Amino acid sequence: MRGRVMRALDPEAQEILTGAEASCPQFEAFFARFARAPIPAVASMVQRRH
Numbered sequence: 001m002r003g004r005v006m007r008a009l010d011p012e013a014q015e016i017l018t019g020a021e022a023s024c025p026q027f028e029a030f031f032a033r034f035a036r037a038p039i040p041a042v043a044s045m046v047q048r049r050h
Helices: 004-010 011-023 027-035
Strands: none
Touching: 004 011, 011 027
């Protein structure tokens, strides 16, 4: 899933995600749970590459 998410982000957002991953040894487990939360995605909340 990480690769798919990273490819969808612009370079600045990729840096932010990489920094977040490095900040917490349990980040992968947190993200896996967070990514499955039943919250509808809003396009304006995600920076995507065009």
